[in-house]
Amino acid sequence: MISTKSFKKIKPLIFILIFSPSIYWSFQFINGSLGVNPIEKLMDNLGETALRLIVLTLFISSLSEYKKFRFLIEIRRMIGLFAFFYVCCHFLTYIVLDHFFDINFIIKDILKRPFITFGFISFVLLIPLALTSPKKILKKLGYKVWKKIHYLIYPAAILSSVHFYMLVRANKIEPAIYIFLILLLLLYRLFYKIIRPLLVR
Amino acid sequence: MKILPSEITSYTNYLNRRKFIKSSIATAGFLGFSGGLEANHNSNQDVYNDQLDENDFLNSYEDITTYNNFYEFGMGKSDPYKNSGNFKPKPWSIKLEGLINNPQDIDLEKLLQKVTIEDRVYRLRCVEAWSMVIPWQGFPLSELIKIADPLSSAKFIQFVTVFRPDEMPGQKKRLLSWPYVEGLRMDEATHPLTILSTGLYGHDLLNQSGAPIRLVVPWKYGFKSIKSISSIRFVDKQPEATWSMMAPSEYGFYSNVNNLVDHPRWSQGTERRIGEFKRRKTLPFNGYEEEVSYLYKGMDLRKYY
Numbered sequence: 026m027i028s029t030k031s032f033k034k035i036k037p038l039i040f041i042l043i044f045s046p047s048i049y050w051s052f053q054f055i056n057g058s059l060g061v062n063p064i065e066k067l068m069d070n071l072g073e074t075a076l077r078l079i080v081l082t083l084f085i086s087s088l089s090e091y092k093k094f095r096f097l098i099e100i101r102r103m104i105g106l107f108a109f110f111y112v113c114c115h116f117l118t119y120i121v122l123d124h125f126f127d128i129n130f131i132i133k134d135i136l137k138r139p140f141i142t143f144g145f146i147s148f149v150l151l152i153p154l155a156l157t158s159p160k161k162i163l164k165k166l167g168y169k170v171w172k173k174i175h176y177l178i179y180p181a182a183i184l185s186s187v188h189f190y191m192l193v194r195a196n197k198i199e200p201a202i203y204i205f206l207i208l209l210l211l212l213y214r215l216f217y218k219i220i221r222p223l224l225v226r
Numbered sequence: 227m228k229i230l231p232s233e234i235t236s237y238t239n240y241l242n243r244r245k246f247i248k249s250s251i252a253t254a255g256f257l258g259f260s261g262g263l264e265a266n267h268n269s270n271q272d273v274y275n276d277q278l279d280e281n282d283f284l285n286s287y288e289d290i291t292t293y294n295n296f297y298e299f300g301m302g303k304s305d306p307y308k309n310s311g312n313f314k315p316k317p318w319s320i321k322l323e324g325l326i327n328n329p330q331d332i333d334l335e336k337l338l339q340k341v342t343i344e345d346r347v348y349r350l351r352c353v354e355a356w357s358m359v360i361p362w363q364g365f366p367l368s369e370l371i372k373i374a375d376p377l378s379s380a381k382f383i384q385f386v387t388v389f390r391p392d393e394m395p396g397q398k399k400r401l402l403s404w405p406y407v408e409g410l411r412m413d414e415a416t417h418p419l420t421i422l423s424t425g426l427y428g429h430d431l432l433n434q435s436g437a438p439i440r441l442v443v444p445w446k447y448g449f450k451s452i453k454s455i456s457s458i459r460f461v462d463k464q465p466e467a468t469w470s471m472m473a474p475s476e477y478g479f480y481s482n483v484n485n486l487v488d489h490p491r492w493s494q495g496t497e498r499r500i501g502e503f504k505r506r507k508t509l510p511f512n513g514y515e516e517e518v519s520y521l522y523k524g525m526d527l528r529k530y531y
Contacts, residue, residue, distance in 0.1 A: 060304065061293035061500055062356060125504055134493055192491060194354075195472070196301055196401045 032096040039100055043107045046074060047114060068118045072144075075111035076189060076203060078104055079182045083210045090217070102158055105178075109155040112148055112185075140191035147184035150177045182207045267343060267363040269428025274361040277347035279513065284347070285358040287427045289500050294434045295352065296453055297401045298387065298394040305396070310433035313393045315454070318438045320370075324460035325380035328373060334438055338424065340373065341365040346421055348444035350451070351483045351512045355492040358500045362442055364423035368416040376412070376460045384409045384465035385441060388456035402468055408452040409465035409479065410443065413521055419444055419514060422455070445511040445518045447481045478531040482522070483512035487531045 050070050053059040060066045082105045089098040124131050135145045153174055157163065163171045186207055190200035274284060296306035299313075318334040343363050351357045371383075387406040391397040397404045414420060423442045424431060431437040436453025443450050449469050459465070469477040476490055485495050485508040496505040511518050522530075 061289045062303065062498070064498065064503075065356070122503075123498075123505075127505075130493070130496070137488065138490060138493070140491060194301075194491075195297065196399065 027096045029096045029099055032099055036100060036103070040103060043078070043104065047071070047111065064118065064122045068115060068123060071111050071115040071118060072189070075108050075115055076182075076185050078108035078111060079178070079185060080203060080206055080210075082108060082178065083182060083207060087210055087213055106155060106158055109151050112151055116145075116148055140188050143184045143191070144188035147181045147188060150181040150184070154178060154181075179207070179211050183211075267425035267428045267430065273345050274347050277345065277361075278359070279349075282347075282349065282359045283501075284361060285500055287429075290358060290360055290426060291432050291434055293358075293500065295354075295448065296396075296434055296436065298396045298404075298406065298454070299434065300396050301401060306434035309395050313390070313433040313437070313454075315431075315433060315437035320439070320455060321457035322370075322374045322460075323457060324384075325377040325462060326460045327375035327377065332373070337370070337373075341369045343424065344421075346419075346423075346442070346444075348419075348442060349512050350442075350444065350448050351497060351508065353447040353449060353477070353481070353489060353492065353494075355494065355497045355508075356500055357497045357506075357512075361427055362421065362423040363425035363428065364421040364442065366418055367420045367422050367441065368418070370422060370458070371416055374458070374460065379462050380460035381412055382409055382461050382463065382465050383412065383415045384459040384461055385452045385455050386457045386459070387452055388454050402472065405456075406452060406468045407465065408441070408450055408467045410450075411464075411521075414443070414518075417518060417521065419517055445482055445514040447477075447483060449477070450481050480522075480527075480530050482518075482527065482531075483508065483510070484527055484531065485510060487528055 050059065050067055054063050054067050057063070082101055085097045085101045085104065088094040089096075089101070120126065120131060124134075135141050154177055157166065157171060157174055166174070183204070186200060186203040190197055190204060193200055278284065292307045293303045294306040295303070296310070299306040299309040319331045320334065320337070321331050323329050343365055346362045346364060347359065348362060349357055349359050385408045388394075389397060389405040391404075410420070421442050422439055423436075424439050426435060431440065436451075436455075439455055440453040441451045441455065450467075464479055467477075467479055470479050470481070483494070488494050494508055497508045498505050509515070
């Protein structure tokens with residue numbers, strides 16, 4: 026069994042592992058080796074990474090309930106913050122590179138196109154999570170309040186996977202898998218946190 | 227025909243600016259070298275440049291042949307370039323059928339002897355809001371229609387892409403309903419801008435571009451310009467078209483480039499020209515309004531999108 030202590034040691038490694046794709050893609054973007062439509066490619070890469078990391082945090086939350094995987098909780102905050110980092114990069118790419126600060130257009134785009142609306146709401150929902158991530162704030166808020174805020178990850182995850190689902194033109198298998206995984210993890214949590222305690226009582 | 231990688235990189239150097247092209251004799255040598263063309267595809271860059279509209283620049287051969295939507299070879303933009311190696315565009319014939327006087331299987335080589343290959347530099351606007359400028363070689367579709375000799379009852383034409391799952395790996399998956407079909411109204415089909423293309427940049431079409439023969443309708447979204455055509459049917463009713471069957475609210479039969487009618491996923495008001503940073507404003511009918519708007523007089527283009 027991996028102990029929390031020994032797991033802490035490889036935390037920097039995981040940090041580098043998750044951070045490096047963004048550096049690599051930025052380099053490729055500047056270098057002109059990100060394909061024929063580099064802005065689209067960059068935006069897709071960043072968005073997909075963000076979604077994968079969101080799903081990963083959900084997995085960690087459920088798995089770390091088990092003793093065997095308790096050590097995983099050690100990296101949940103980091104991965105969550107990285108998810109937010111990739112979401113921000115994704116959104117900035119859309120604003121700066123894709124539409125070059127054409128704010129009027131962007132506002133219309135967000136209001137008019139459901140898939141962008143969903144993506145944007147998901148981004149907004151993630152902001153309080155990122156803001157309340159420091160331990161100090163957790164202590165100030167108290168665990169109960171903090172936890173309630175962090176349940177926002179579920180609507181955010183669902184919205185961002187639907188955002189991806191709606192973007193894909195055909196063969197929606199990959200986004201469907203994300204939606205399925207998120208719903209599965211949500212149901213699992215619901216069962217263990219709400220339904221089972223009721224039954225046991 | 228395979229293009230050597232060395233040959234492709236040489237293209238990236240020669241493209242875009244007229245001045246550069248004109249002085250680039252070495253590149254012209256490369257083009258002349260390509261050889262083995264079915265038809266005499268023009269590789270004279272001056273001809274392309276004369277047809278370029280103001281503010282347009284040709285996209286590079288590399289861009290045009292590595293960034294494609296051709297789901298028969300996969301959904302990714304570079305999939306067609308990567309996965310189309312096993313496709314055999316020769317020999318080829320096109321089945322002409324339906325409401326015509328001369329139904330036949332016409333051999334492509336023979337067909338090409340009957341037509342004159344012309345150069346057409348067109349903007350291609352994808353429904354996904356990106357665009358390119360491509361120097362095609364081809365001939366007006368109307369010439370083939372003359373050979374078919376349609377009955378007066380033929381009001382529409384349906385085109386069918388070849389179905390060869392062994393050579394087209396995307397067709398083994400249910401990405402779309404195969405074979406891909408598209409259609410045009412007869413007056414759209416006979417419009418002088420509508421061509422069947424067999425080459426670009428003086429080369430035979432590569433597999434990823436729809437070898438050996440494809441439709442090019444420059445005022446419509448790219449998916450209307452069906453690739454690797456194996457049969458052409460003359461019919462009396464509006465035929466089915468793959469994307470509009472799959473999502474009728476998103477893709478209409480007409481699918482004219484229309485900056486005023488938005489797609490639920492992509493704003494059609496602007497587009498990214500491949501190779502450029504800032505988006506361009508999308509022009510009505512992709513800039514061919516003067517030539518084609520009469521075809522749709524009196525039609526509500528919001529309804530018939």
